[in-house]
Amino acid sequence: MKGIVFTEFLDMVEEKFSDDIVDTIIDASDLSTDGAYTAVGTYSHTEMLQLVTHLAKETDIEVPALVEVFGHYLFQRFTKIYPMFFADVDNSFDFLQTVENHIHVEVKKLYPDAELPTFETKMLNDNTLELIYISKRPFQNLAEGMIKECGIYYKENIELEVEDNSTDEGMNVRFLITKH
Template identity: 35%
Template sequence: MKGIIFTEVLDSIDQYFGEQVTDRVIGKCSLSSGGGYTSIGRYDPSELHTLVEVLSADVSIPPDELQRLFGLHLFGRFAELYPVFFTRYDNATDMLKAIGSEVHAEVSKLCTEARLPAVETIFCEGKRMTLRYRSERRLESFCHGLIEACFAYFRERAEVTMQMGHDEKGVFHDFEIVKKERFYDA
C-alpha cells in the first residue's frame, strides 16, 4: 500500500488526537516497518489495520469509525495534492461514477505499481446511487469516509449507508447513496 496513506493517517492522528497519542500508538504496535513511513514508500496494508486497532483501544473509538474519519481527512488532502482529479467534475455523483474507470486509470498511470480497489457504479438514477467497493484490504469504512467527503467537497449532502455482500468473486460492500439538497453559501 502506498506510503501516502500511512503518512496522512499519522498526520490525521496528530491533528485529531495529538502527537503524544501518535507516538504512543506507534510505540505499542509491532510493525515490520517500525512505523517510519514515507509518502513514496510501500507498506504492508496489515500495518494500517494494526495502527487503527491500537488507536481504537487507546482513544475508545471503534476501528470502523476511525477508518471513516481517516477517509474524510484523506479526501481533502487528495483534493489539495492532486487538484487535476477534482476540477474535471461538476458534482459528487459524476466524480463517484468515474472513480472505477477514469480516476483509477489516471492514478494507475502516475503510480504503475498501485493496487487499487475495484469500485463500480451498480445503479444511478435520480437521487439514488449504489457504488460497489471490493478489495482484499478491507478498508470499506475508509471508503465510506471518502464518499461522504466527496459530497462535502462539492457542497452537496447525501445519506450514505453500507451493506456487505458476497458473490462468486468474494466479499464486497455496497454503498447506498441518497442525495439530499445542496449546501448553499450563506
C-alpha cells in the first residue's frame, strides 16, 4: 500500500482524534518504519490494518466505521491533491466510472508498485449504478466512504445498498448506488 495512504490516515487521526492517539497506535503496531511513512514509499497493507485496529481500541469505534470515515477523508483530500481528475466531470456516476479505466490507471503510472483493486461498473438505469469492488485486500469500507463522499462532493442525494459476496479467494463487494 502506498505511503500516501498512510500519511493521509495518520493526518486524519491527528485531526479527528489527537497527536497522542497517533503516537499510541504507532507504538502499539509492529511497523516496518516506526510510523515514519513517506508518500512515495510502499508498505504492507497489514500495517494499515494494525493501525486501524489499534485506533478502534483507543476510540471504541469499530474498524469498519473507522475505515469508512477514512474513505470520506481521503476522497476530500484527493479532490484537493488531484484536481485534474475532477475537472471535466460533473456528477458522481460519471466520476465513479472513471476510477477503474482512468484514475487508477494514472495512479499506476505514477506509482508502478501500487496495489489497486478492480472496479466493475454498469449503469442499471438512469438512476442506478452498480459498482463491484474486487480485491485481495479488505478495503471495501474505504470504497464505501469514498463513494458516499463522492455523492456529497457533487451535491447529490445518493443511497447505497451493499452486498458482500467475498470468499476465501478475495473480496467481492457489490455496491448498488441509487440517485434520488
